[in-house]
Amino acid sequence: MKKILLLCLILVNLALNAQITLGTGNTAVGVAPISTYYGYSYVQQIFTKNEINANAAGNITGLKFYLSTSSSIANSSSWTIYLGTTTKTTFSSTSDWIPVSQLTQVFSGTVTNVNGVVTISLPNSFAYNNLNNLVVAAKENSSGYDDNGFSDAFYNYPAIPASVLYYRNDNINPNPSFPPIGSFGDDKSVITFNGLTANSAIACPDVMYPANNAQFVPLSPTLQWNAVSGATSYKVSIGTVVGGSDVINQQSVTGNSFTLPSSLAANTVYFLKVVAVNATGESQGCSSIMFRTTPGQPGNDECANAVTLSVNPNAICTSSIQGYTLGATNSGLATTPCFGNPDDDVWFKFTATATSHKISLNNIQSLGTNVNDDLYFQVFSGSCGNLTSVLCSDPASSIVTGLTVGATYYVRVYSYDGAGSNQSFNICIGTIPPPPSNDMCSGALAVTSFPYSYNQTDALGATNNSGFLTTCLDGMNDGTWFSFVGNGGNVDVIVTLPSGSSFDSQVAVFTGSCSALACVDTEDSGGDGETEMISVPTILGTVYYVNVGHYDSSSDEFEDTFTINIVSNFLAASEVSDVKTKIKVYPNPFSDLITVSDVENIKSISVTDMVGRTLKTIQNPNPIIYLNDLNSGIYILSIITKDNSKQSLKIIKK
Structure with a gap:
């Protein structure tokens, strides 16, 4: 009996002490597992089977993350963690999130820094098969951020490039079901997996x-x-x-x-x-x-050998051709009136089938000795040796107008920078579609049930109708329209864009009628290709109109492909969603002034510098606040609402 009891105690002790730690000894800080220096973040990391190097499949019973004992995570302590397995080693693009439906939520709650360690015990262990790579996804839900010397707090170690995908923002709390376009990270968090036993043999390198x-x-x-x-x-x-x-x-x-x-x-x-x-x-x-x-010098290095491009019947790049500038030479043609260094230009041509076409460079990858993905393209009319420039484009996509149907046009693509900067890419020619069915408010697509999802592939054909939408303080283009009936709860509207998109969208929600719209709220926090999300408390039975358009209220610009998701997060009448309670400040960065939303609910606003000195305090502020007396730099805007709650966010003076 004593032998059996001793054996049981040994097995229990082994199980309790089974753990694998990766990145031991590294103290550089980074964005994983969460970014403490931003208000919200969502981070996915891929840990390979090789680096975990477990001796067998096992149950992960807990996780540990490491940081300085003095680091604060007081404003970054509300976490949700998901685990999963994948055959991927890296993320293929900044929108290549592993769907949350393929992950298991293993923790949701508050974490603390105890002597430089954040320990998370999983209520239910996660079975790791030791066959695939392991995904660790973490979402930080607390508003506000932690300074820690103007940096993130958690220790990271160098890893395979693009093995981390992250999104962080001071104002937008990302929804893991519809994550925004993110950014690649090359450093993973120093981490311990409790419950796994290390292999006695040395691990294979990745x-x-x-x-x-x-x-x-x-x-x-x-x-x-x-x-x-x-x-x-x-x-x-x-x-x-x-x-x-x-x-x-x-x-x-x-x-x-x-x-x-x-x-x-x-x-x-x-x-x-x-x-x-x-x-x-x-x-x-x-x-x-x-x-x-590398295949060597491109065959289309000179205009005379330009590759012929097929014209797509719409804005979707069904037909595209891969190109590369590595090994290309200068064609000797001046860039005027364009810019950049065409020392590696390559050539394409197409025959116009309409008076306007969209030219897109997609899947741009850096190939040179300098890490650089800044491509430039120039469109010409005429013929080789007698070319006339008709378009210059630093953005990866642009609309070329004023074309003659049946005429041949040449496209020269080159790296904007000089020696050492080269790229591969896919190029396609798209056709602007006719105005979509929901181009006007009166033709808004009706949401019949939640959740609702629609991929708007023909937004490029949208018109500005009667002019800009200026009902909200932050105006915008009249894009495409949707409508839904309020259910008395909160409704989230999430607009996501495909990877590589240069469309800078804005979303607005209105009540009233198409001829007399009343602004409920609008959101324009993201830039080119970034997600916009807005949450509105609804009134049962009220019709709401949603517009997705270009952010500008002074220039009629093209919209482009996007996906809209409208989901209901039904809350009790006394509850307000976290996203809605965030006061919005725009533009940010700013030049001379900022506009603040919901000022009727604000008691005071103060501006402090990064060392804590109060520079300005405004009681009962107006929507527009002039800050032209500030020097360029980063400041903290502290807002006290009339219910005495506080919100702080970083603002940047250009």
Whole structure:
């Protein structure tokens, strides 16, 4: 009996002490698992099976994150955490969020910093299969932010590029079901997984460069991989077949990078494997990654060899062609009246089928020695040797007008910057569609039930109808329209845009009638390609009209493709959604003045600098506040409402 009891105690002790920690010893701070320096954030991280290196499948019973003992997370303490598995190693784009429907919510509550550790015990353990990579997603729900020396607080470690996807904003609390366009991060949080037991064998490295299936890899690349804990050296092999070593055969390397001693062949597929070594042996079962080298000088390097583009019948890029500037040379044609350095220009041409077309550069990837994705394009009429510039475009998409149907036009694409800046891209020619059915308020698409989702692919054809919408203080273009009937609860309107979009949208909600609209609220917090979200408390039976249009109230600009989701978050009459209670301040950054919403509910506003000095206090403010006497920089705007609640946010003087 004593032996059985002793064995049980040993097993329980092993289970309690089973844990795997990644990134030990790193104290650089970053955006993961949440960004403490912004009001709200949503962060997804992919931890590979290799780096976790568990000895078997197991149940994750808790998580730990690390920060300085002196760091404050008082305004960043309301967390929701999701776990899941994926075959992805990286995110393919800034909109490539892993759907929350594929994740499991494992925690929701308040966290605290106890001696530099945030410990989260999961109410229900998460079964990790030890076959796929692990996703850790965290959403921070508290308004306000924590300073901590003008930086984030949590310790991060270097990781595979694009293995972190994050969104952070002082005013918008993102909905994980409809996450906004985010940003890539290359640093993951130092983390402990409780409940998993580490493998006794050393882990396989994850190759950081080149990425698996990478294209346009230079002929003399510098290979990089993550530093494996306990490794004393690494062995590198490269071959022209899977598992091959006919190019490099188990080259011993002490660091975590290696520059090839001789050039690879152009436009050739290679397979790379890296193995970690320590005193006990080598990592086992490491897989190869595949990459293709650059094909050399582009065939369309000169105007005479311009590639012919098909014209799409609408604004959707069903037909597109891949191009690249790496290896291209200067055609010798001056950019005037355009800008940039055309030392790597490549050429395309199309035949106009309408008087206006949309030209788009999508899926832009940096290829040069400088990390840079700033492409520029110029459109010409005429013929090679006798060209006339008709459009200059720094944005990745632009509308070219005044075309002659049946005429041929040339498009020159080049990196805006000089030597070392090169890109790959997809180019397409779109056609502006006729005005959509919901172009006018009277034709608003009716929401018959919640949740509602609609992909507006023909918004490019929307007109400004009778002019700009100026009922709300922050006016906008008249875009496309939707309507719904209030249910007495809160309704969220979320507008998301496809990756790479240059459409800067604004959303507004109105009551009344199409001929006499009354502003309920409007939102324009995001920039090009970014999500806009607005939440309104509704009155049962009242009809609400929603407009999605370009943000400008003085220039009639084109709308573009977007997806609108309208969802009901029914709250009791005494409740108000967190998003709605946020006072809105725009523009931000600003030049001379800011406009503040809901001033009738504001008691006072004060402006302080980043060292805490109060520079200005305004009692019972007007909507427009002049701050032209401030120097350029970052300030804190503190708002006291008439119910004595407080809101603080960062504002930037240009």
